[in-house]
Amino acid sequence: MVKMMREILPRAFSAKPCRFTCYATASQSTLAQPCHENEPILPKMPPFDYTPPPYTGPSADEILAKRQQFLSPAVCHFFKNPLNLVDGKMQYLFDEKGRRYLDAFGGIATVSCGHCHPEVVDAIVNQTKRLQHSTILYLNPVIADFAEALASKFPGDLKVVFFTNSGTEANELALMMARLYTGCHDVVSVRNGYHGNASGTMGATAQSSYKFNVVQTGVHHAQNPDQYRGVFGSDGLKYAKDVDDIITYGTSGRVAAFIAEAIQGVGGILELAPGYLPAVYSTIRKAGGLCIADEVQSGFARTGSHFWGFEAHGVVPDIVTMAKGIGNGIPLGAVITTPDIAKVLTHRTYFNTYGGNPVCTAAGLAVLNIIEKEKLQQNAFTVGSYLKQRLTSLKDKYEIIGDVRGRGLMLGVELVMDRELKTPAKAEILHIMEQMKDMGILIGKGGFFGNVFRITPPLCFTKEDADFLVDAMDFALSKM
Ligand SMILES: Cc1ncc(COP(=O)(O)O)c(C=O)c1O
Numbered sequence: 001m002v003k004m005m006r007e008i009l010p011r012a013f014s015a016k017p018c019r020f021t022c023y024a025t026a027s028q029s030t031l032a033q034p035c036h037e038n039e040p041i042l043p044k045m046p047p048f049d050y051t052p053p054p055y056t057g058p059s060a061d062e063i064l065a066k067r068q069q070f071l072s073p074a075v076c077h078f079f080k081n082p083l084n085l086v087d088g089k090m091q092y093l094f095d096e097k098g099r100r101y102l103d104a105f106g107g108i109a110t111v112s113c114g115h116c117h118p119e120v121v122d123a124i125v126n127q128t129k130r131l132q133h134s135t136i137l138y139l140n141p142v143i144a145d146f147a148e149a150l151a152s153k154f155p156g157d158l159k160v161v162f163f164t165n166s167g168t169e170a171n172e173l174a175l176m177m178a179r180l181y182t183g184c185h186d187v188v189s190v191r192n193g194y195h196g197n198a199s200g201t202m203g204a205t206a207q208s209s210y211k212f213n214v215v216q217t218g219v220h221h222a223q224n225p226d227q228y229r230g231v232f233g234s235d236g237l238k239y240a241k242d243v244d245d246i247i248t249y250g251t252s253g254r255v256a257a258f259i260a261e262a263i264q265g266v267g268g269i270l271e272l273a274p275g276y277l278p279a280v281y282s283t284i285r286k287a288g289g290l291c292i293a294d295e296v297q298s299g300f301a302r303t304g305s306h307f308w309g310f311e312a313h314g315v316v317p318d319i320v321t322m323a324k325g326i327g328n329g330i331p332l333g334a335v336i337t338t339p340d341i342a343k344v345l346t347h348r349t350y351f352n353t354y355g356g357n358p359v360c361t362a363a364g365l366a367v368l369n370i371i372e373k374e375k376l377q378q379n380a381f382t383v384g385s386y387l388k389q390r391l392t393s394l395k396d397k398y399e400i401i402g403d404v405r406g407r408g409l410m411l412g413v414e415l416v417m418d419r420e421l422k423t424p425a426k427a428e429i430l431h432i433m434e435q436m437k438d439m440g441i442l443i444g445k446g447g448f449f450g451n452v453f454r455i456t457p458p459l460c461f462t463k464e465d466a467d468f469l470v471d472a473m474d475f476a477l478s479k480m
């Protein structure tokens with residue numbers, strides 16, 4: 001069957017997309033006439049009242065050639081013909097020809113308020129004009145105001161913030177603090193998780209495709225409480241027992257920390273099985289360890305039901321790490337912890353040149369205000385629930401959709417060739433992604449096998465956008 005689909009795929013959608021408008025070309029619009037009653041018609045993007053300024057820079061081909069010559073070969077791109085995106089406005093992106101795309105990936109779950117949200121732009125521009133950089137060795141009001149505002153979003157004793165430039169840096173710092181605080185080295189992380197790519201975080205990351213063959217010590221990878229592919233289904237307590245066993249058999253009995261995402265993002269939008277986190281937190285604390293919540297993707301209202309992903313599990317971590325959505329795309333990360341744990345960094349000098357700089361923290365403060373003012377958490381909940389329900393109905397229509405999961409505007413759609421064996425539909429997902437791009441939708445992809453659509457748009461995504469996305473996916477699937 002796989003072979004047959006691969007043979008059919010290249011012919012499935014041969015019309016060239018229009019380069020200037022968001023709608024179909026004449027040749028595509030002939031497809032808009034359904035042959036059969038239940039066949040979907042080519043969907044149209046919701047209207048949007050914004051025209052970007054004309055672009056006069058180099059073409060996509062010229063940029064690609066320069067990238068290939070001057071950038072690391074590790075710098076990769078989506079799509080056979082990569083897009084040159086030159087403008088953004090809220091949930092939309094524009095290419096060099098002014099063609100509009102619905103952004104359903106949000107710069108990898110990073111654009112929280114919307115591309116170039118005017119209040120974030122104002123905050124950045126105004127602060128840049130006044131003072132761009134001085135280091136934390138001098139006082140400046142913005143870092144303190146943002147730390148205070150951020151701390152107000154956390155429960156319990158989580159009140160002390162340290163700013164970084166990225167999620168990797170935040171997790172490196174969190175792991176080091178846990179090791180210093182406990183005097184232990186062993187860390188437990190969850191298989192299929194992603195926590196960054198520096199020396200400590202690459203150790204905690206548990207997917208071979210993101211691990212280089214360099215020294216990574218002291219991390220034990222526990223069974224993934226994956227409700228779709230995991231051996232214990234949705235029984236969180238059975239998976240939690242593995243952490244207990246790791247501590248008993250693989251360590252001195254004492255550990256530094258446990259680190260996990262509430263919803264694995266890079267791993268394919270996998271929600272931890274219910275009951276897992278409370279049980280593991282209790283096991284880790286009995287072994288003297290600290291519990292670290294990696295909220296780099298699931299934080300800042302993305303999950304809709306809560307502001308932080310861990311809250312859905314009824315736990316309070318000892319350390320929380322953040323990045324991505326915190327700055328709507330500006331390089332900013334943070335670690336929050338208790339005053340007691342934070343003190344460990346005073347044993348030596350810990351310093352980060354750019355961490356907490358006025359421009360990034362001004363952006364962060366604006367983001368927090370916008371999430372509140374524009375009720376983006378509520379929107380993520382309402383639109384995300386609607387989108388999930390529509391995607392779930394697609395699953396009833398197409399065998400290739402093995403699972404629809406996630407919360408709020410952090411959703412995953414896993415494609416499989418066979419629902420029984422769950423064989424990853426790797427080539428098929430690439431094909432559908434290309435088709436959706438041609439229809440004007442940029443969707444993400446991930447999961448260990450690269451067969452999961454990741455839907456993590458800016459939180460201003462509307463129900464009309466959700467309808468457009470699902471109709472386009474329906475259309476692409478119907479042509480396979
Ligand atoms: C959950 C999680 N933690 C940490 C990171 C690392 O963040 P960064 O790429 O900003 O270093 C990522 C990046 O995708 C992530 O998804």
